Amino acid sequence: MQQLFWALGTVVIGVVGCAGYFYVSNLVLDTLLPGRGPDPVRAGRNINRANLIRPWLFLAPAILALGIYLVYPVIESVWLSLHDRSGQNFVGLSNYVWMLNDPGFRESMFNNMLWLLVVPAAATGFGLAAAALTDRIWWGNIAKSLIFMPMAISFVGASVIWKFIYDYRAPGEPQIGILNALVTWFGGDPQAWLTIPFWNNFFLMVILVWIQTGFAMVILSAALRGIPEETVEAAVLDGANPIQIFFRIKMPQIWGTIAVVWTTITILVLKVFDIVLAMTNGQWRTQVLANLMFDWMFRGGGDFGRGAAIAVVIMVLVIPIMVWNIRRANAEMKGH
């Protein structure tokens, strides 16, 4: 409890500190270059000068935070990836050479590609289906809310939930995991799902799909509602049935949004770590890049060079999406 009060105290200090910074720095600027005064021409000149400085006052803390926590690490990671485990001695590209020859890395890369293929497609697909269907029924909003719910659950929490579903007991014992219960009910043999190589990847992906479908649904649903009603009505008059309307009229109008959803989930997939850590910790051939990096970072004293090299690979994979995003944002701003 005491800790909580202490935390609240820091919140107050932090907020007051931040607000104070903005207020005081602004005040100083206004005092040095007064914008009001007997001589309006001079005041105007002061205002123009102050307007050159003020944006940077407003931006400074944010730029500092972005610089320290995101920009510097990217540069530093590249630098570290060219050094040995302690980060002291330059080793050139040997970390990358090691990586290419490392079966663990190849396995992770393969699994990551698998994730990239399956999860965005599945989540977007389910999301689109859910969006299209829930918009047509009276209890659609409740349904949406429930499908959206896993979004609030942590990856670790979701992992526990699904581990419970995949729970395995020896044949003959009562199965308390619902998947094995169903399998035995249909007369099959219970399986230890998470230990079946290759296929266990899919059992992990299900979790992320389960979490992300709601996200896809919410955004695609808004996009579907943004479609001008007239185009749909025109299609009805042209004799199209609901399925034709969906695929021939609605879908083509929301391609842009589908792409946004797809790429957003793709980025998430590249960073996926918690689920693998909690479910299998990379055992049974389920390793992925982010977890592999974490392994090299901390297990056995840590190898910063190799960890950083893997981080750089993740970054490189993200760059195309980054470029695409920036272009899209620029185009949007020009259209403003």
Next chain:
Amino acid sequence: MEATPATKSPLTLVTHLTVLLLVALWTLPTAGLFISSLRDKDQLAVSGWWTALSSSSQSLQGRTGAAPDQKEENGVYVITGNLLGDTAGRVSAFGTTSREPEAYEAGAAADLGDGATLTVGEDGAYRLESPVPFESKRGQRVFVTAEQPPRFTLDNYREVLRSEGIGRSFVNSLTVAVPATIIPILIAAFAAYALAWMEFPGRALLIAAVVGLLVVPLQMSLIPLLRLYNGVAEVFGVPAKTYLGIWLAHTGFGMPLAIYLLRNYMAGLPREVLESARVDGASDFEIFTKIILPLSFPALASFAIFQFLWVWNDLLVAIVFLGAQDESLVLTGRLVNLLGSRGGNWEILTASAFITIVVPLLVFFTLQRYLVRGLLAGSVKGG
């Protein structure tokens, strides 16, 4: 759409059923977890949560009374009692050997040899009869299969809160999440205003940079920041893993999304309102505090929810910057540990998991409106 005649077709029924299936698939996993966390741990271990409302069949062992308890009734020596004790239940079968624990139906008489018989009723009451006095000091071993009614209890929660450190972790999570949500909002709001409404060279470039940083994988940052933190800690002689450190880390990591969301929202505010304030004599600072901030409340709320959910649910940043020691573990970290150490104890795991997700779920259901709005602002603006 709903009322048009075209939708009154078999397709409507299919739609309803499909959505019902989707909703079931998306809620049952969580429901199962929640139900299980409330079940008696013995029942939880032997039957699936979907049977929670029906009685469960359990195999029990008991002993009858022994020689001192016998009475003589009409020349027959009798020992009576109840194998189930105080617990409610219904015996369906019993047996006297472990090889055949269900040899006899309830109510039937089991022949124990030497003319002795054992009868066990449905309520667990037994009657042991023999023409000769019982001599054994130990009672007869009896195996019964009993149907037990469902039992729900909060014991699992009491257990995890008290002895598994979940309570402590809950406080840790709160300590991390609240400041890490509030601090970035203020910083980002000022930056977003500058990027949305102030003219200065390099503005477009900065906006592009923010959009770019939006997707930088967190993993990139960990090693360099860990080194940086260690370095700073060494120089100032302070511990490297502190709450201040993790607050600042979350502030930095949340900054691109915060600026992006808030800037988009602020740029969408009507230009004329701002110009009107300028004509009214308001300075940039006054415009920001008196006009922009109050009008941006929905966007601020959206981001606050995002950031809170993200920080609360985060595992990686917490274990890297706060450490994995027992006293500093947050809920997600604790849960991962429990998964490792108490992998089979589902009563512990389900209750712990539910405590972990209950706060986000509450936030989610009460503030869903803002969450949706924020998602849309971040993704389909202008689309």
Next chain:
Amino acid sequence: MSAVTLTEVSKSYGSVEVLRNINLDIEKGELVVFVGPSGCGKSTLLRMIAGLEKISGGTLEIGGARMNEVPPAQRGIAMVFQSYALYPHMTVRDNMAFGMKIAKRPKGEIDKAVENAARILQLTPYLDRLPKALSGGQRQRVAIGRAIVRDPKVFLFDEPLSNLDAALRVATRIEIAQLKDNMPESTMIYVTHDQVEAMTLASRIVVLHGGDIEQVGTPLELYERPANVFVARFIGSPAMNMFPARVTAAGPDGTTVEIEGGGAVAVPIPGRAEDVGSVVKLGVRPEDLTLTDGPALYSGEISIVEALGETTLLYFTPEGGADPIIAKLPGIHRLGRGQTARLSADPAKLHLFDAEEKSYLYR
């Protein structure tokens, strides 16, 4: 003394020049309307006076003092925006008081000013409401009230009626006219693209086109003596008919022109001897054309008839695909498509424009 003086004012965005060498004097107590098609620079000019846009060249004076670099709040102006620009999170009272509060004026003074403005605009019952609880017309009145509270030297209106529906627009236009009558001392500058607003409200109109001032004058001056073809066609509806013609005789008493494919007419506008033989445009407003059995200025086959009851519009399609010729006749005429009509006009109401499209009157 002029309330507002613009001297050689210009505005450019990068290499794009949107306003060129604007010279204008606005007297105290005037209501000057800037009018022109969209993109003519009228709003930009207003925003430069307000201080919301930087002035690229020339000087702006308000009340005799140079204002180019002075911030908006200290120019002694108030502005009413097209979208009202009310602060959505403040009550009507706070909206109107905001400027004075920023200026840290005493509370009693603020209250008095707000109450006064509310009384003038009949907003007193709504003072504690939020803008979203008001109708469009009421919101626009609040915006005007906010300007009144500031007690400015110059009121600036940026298309204040464009967001209102047709009926409300007429009502609010009349209210603004009354407001001006009640405040004869105050100077107002009003931007609109609607020539009816311009004609009804203005004491003087400034017609802008492509970044230049085409003409400045009272509404009737612009109607009766347009300086060029642009103004002639912009003011009045339907637009003035333009007949290509050739000067056959010119003197101090008048100019005789021969309409291409039509008759000859003597126009009582002085000409010069060197004009003879030059190509000109003869302008006739549709409402000045009449049906005739005598010598016709123009005769042709009617292509469309629009009967509006109070007037009848006849459309003719001249050869060569030029703009249609329109005649606006009072009352009802039983004329049909395909019939031939002969039109003439009072020579005193004719306009002559030279090859540069400038009016003979202003040469």
